[in-house]
Amino acid sequence: MITAGIDCGAKNTKTVILKNGEIIGKGSVLTGFDLERAAEDSLVAAVGDAGISREDLEKIGGTGSGSHSIELADVLVIDIEAMGKGAHYFFPNARTVVDVGAEEARAAKLDENGNPVAFEINEKCAAGAGVFIEVMGRALETPLEEMGPLALKSTKKIPMNAQCVVFAESEVVGLIHANTEKRDISKAIHDAMAGRIVSVIRRIGVNEDVVMLGGVGYNPGFVAAMRRELNLERIYIPESPDYGQAVGAAVVAGEKGYVRTEKKRSLGGQKNVRKKEARPVEMDRIQLEES
Amino acid sequence: MSEKKKQDQWRWTEFNWKNPEIDWKAAKYITVGIDVGSVSSQACIMADEEILVYSNMRTGWDSSNSAGKALNVALEATDMPEDRLDYCTGTGYGRVNVPMADRSVTEIACHARGANFIYGPGVRTVLDVGGQDIKAIRCDEKGKVTNFLMNDKCAAGTGRGMEVLSDLLGVPITDVGDRSFEYEGEAPAAVSSNCVVYAKTEATGLLRKGWPLEKVLAAYCRAMAERIYSLVERLGVTPEFAVTGGMAKNRGVMDRLMPLVGVKTAKKKRDAQRAGGVGGGLFGYALCRRGKGRKK
Numbered sequence: 111m112i113t114a115g116i117d118c119g120a121k122n123t124k125t126v127i128l129k130n131g132e133i134i135g136k137g138s139v140l141t142g143f144d145l146e147r148a149a150e151d152s153l154v155a156a157v158g159d160a161g162i163s164r165e166d167l168e169k170i171g172g173t174g175s176g177s178h179s180i181e182l183a184d185v186l187v188i189d190i191e192a193m194g195k196g197a198h199y200f201f202p203n204a205r206t207v208v209d210v211g212a213e214e215a216r217a218a219k220l221d222e223n224g225n226p227v228a229f230e231i232n233e234k235c236a237a238g239a240g241v242f243i244e245v246m247g248r249a250l251e252t253p254l255e256e257m258g259p260l261a262l263k264s265t266k267k268i269p270m271n272a273q274c275v276v277f278a279e280s281e282v283v284g285l286i287h288a289n290t291e292k293r294d295i296s297k298a299i300h301d302a303m304a305g306r307i308v309s310v311i312r313r314i315g316v317n318e319d320v321v322m323l324g325g326v327g328y329n330p331g332f333v334a335a336m337r338r339e340l341n342l343e344r345i346y347i348p349e350s351p352d353y354g355q356a357v358g359a360a361v362v363a364g365e366k367g368y369v370r371t372e373k374k375r376s377l378g379g380q381k382n383v384r385k386k387e388a389r390p391v392e393m394d395r396i397q398l399e400e401s
Numbered sequence: 402m403s404e405k406k407k408q409d410q411w412r413w414t415e416f417n418w419k420n421p422e423i424d425w426k427a428a429k430y431i432t433v434g435i436d437v438g439s440v441s442s443q444a445c446i447m448a449d450e451e452i453l454v455y456s457n458m459r460t461g462w463d464s465s466n467s468a469g470k471a472l473n474v475a476l477e478a479t480d481m482p483e484d485r486l487d488y489c490t491g492t493g494y495g496r497v498n499v500p501m502a503d504r505s506v507t508e509i510a511c512h513a514r515g516a517n518f519i520y521g522p523g524v525r526t527v528l529d530v531g532g533q534d535i536k537a538i539r540c541d542e543k544g545k546v547t548n549f550l551m552n553d554k555c556a557a558g559t560g561r562g563m564e565v566l567s568d569l570l571g572v573p574i575t576d577v578g579d580r581s582f583e584y585e586g587e588a589p590a591a592v593s594s595n596c597v598v599y600a601k602t603e604a605t606g607l608l609r610k611g612w613p614l615e616k617v618l619a620a621y622c623r624a625m626a627e628r629i630y631s632l633v634e635r636l637g638v639t640p641e642f643a644v645t646g647g648m649a650k651n652r653g654v655m656d657r658l659m660p661l662v663g664v665k666t667a668k669k670k671r672d673a674q675r676a677g678g679v680g681g682g683l684f685g686y687a688l689c690r691r692g693k694g695r696k697k
Contacts, residue, residue, distance in 0.1 A: 256566075274555045
């Protein structure tokens with residue numbers, strides 16, 4: 111059975127294709143502001159990566175904050191469920207999962223099948239989400255991918271406020287003016303954000319093993335800060351953490367006997383999966399990527 | 402970086418102002434209130450109970466420098482020597498860093514006192530919308546604080562949030578209010594009022610959707626007004642209602658806030674951004690008059 115999972119996030123839209131429980135293709139594009147197009151583009155990229163044809167897909171699951179606009183999905187999967195199943199797919203022992211997205215952070219407690227039994231979401235404030243590090247990187251004039259390695263070089267502990275992205279940015283500029291070393295500021299940023307996310311996890315309680323999903327999992331500085339805050343030897347992170355939730359959506363889409371009425375279609379009455387030609391990525395998107 | 406080349410639209414002009422009707426030589430006591438805020442610093446020199454000169458500067462990274470700069474710019478407008486000052490009060494976010502201050506007073510007390518002076522003694526509720534915080538203050542007929550509420554550690558609804566928008570859209574911050582009323586269609590729904598970062602993402606999305614700039618400004622101003630109102634609502638409004646701080650100058654937010662509050666604002670006699678400095682100056686005056694002035 112071949113299924114696809116599309117995770118339409120605030121920053122990127124990711125698609126994963128599963129064939130009999132194995133990942134055979136992946137695709138990721140910037141979400142931008144046309145969510146449908148992002149879903150379509152990422153699906154086309156993943157289908158190409160897998161080397162299959164679109165007709166081979168038996169079911170498509172959609173998830174993420176923009177999932178309501180993924181009209182090509184057969185099944186809409188709630189974020190929490192997708193991240194639970196995604197964590198379970200990579201690490202069957204997972205009992206706590208945390209997903210740090212660009213604009214949201216979620217934590218869930220799981221049972222032995224990867225079904226969530228309790229969850230917490232931080233969705234009202236951008237502090238404690240990926241965008242926090244991104245904005246601070248801009249203030250530090252450091253590319254995002256260098257922020258984590260930079261933080262690892264520091265051993266200092268500078269307390270910082272992570273209550274508000276806008277105020278924290280002013281604080282970072284203040285630290286720069288006080289001639290604080292960049293690496294120390296970077297560590298302070300990661301510590302502050304990890305503290306904020308761990309407080310979300312603590313609300314549901316920490317059960318080992320802890321799995322982390324979301325693009326922030328690529329950031330070694332952040333992972334180290336999370337380990338310190340959680341006081342854990344190891345946090346389980348899949349090879350491509352940003353695809354975690356898409357994998358979960360693909361798993362749920364393929365589960366036998368899974369019944370869920372698709373919101374969009376029952377409302378709008380659009381019966382058929384729309385088949386569109388893959389559109390070329392236009393200039394404005396590339397510019398968006400650069401800015 | 403290309404970002405550096407563009408003009409900083411959120412930078413307002415620094416200025417000083419002198420009241421031409423007052424002669425400082427005739428005054429018994431000359432006091433100054435220096436309000437070092439998170440974004441702007443004001444020094445307000447009072448001759449007895451009237452405003453003599455006033456300066457409004459951006460707060461730099463060093464608050465003690467900012468305080469000195471604000472005072473010097475204020476002094477420049479007059480021919481008065483600095484040692485003529487009888488008392489100096491420091492207030493605001495950076496009040497502990499005003500080296501020349503004889504005393505520091507909280508900005509809440511100063512804003513209530515200043516609003517009492519600027520808007521008249523009928524004021525019972527003062528809303529101070531500053532660069533980094535919003536305060537709703539209840540006060541009595543003498544401008545004494547009886548109760549107050551502050552915002553959380555969040556930039557939504559503050560002047561800083563407005564700066565972020567003006568920077569994003571490239572609209573000078575002083576024009577935001579007027580421009581937001583240039584949109585002639587139905588008033589749009591507010592963007593996210595919980596978080597400046599989300600509001601920014603939403604505003605960018607709306608622009609890409611083809612909304613005219615004015616409509617986005619209107620939606621953003623409305624979000625700010627709703628956010629500010631949520632704080633005022635918690636404290637409750639007793640007329641007369643007065644607004645102080647820099648945001649009082651933004652018509653886009655104020656005209657949308659007033660229908661929510663449901664009370665007319667008290668009529669102001671003077672620029673409301675300097676309420677903190679004025680209040681500080683008045684505290685100094687009261688101390689001098691009671692013989693508790695600076696020990697010489």
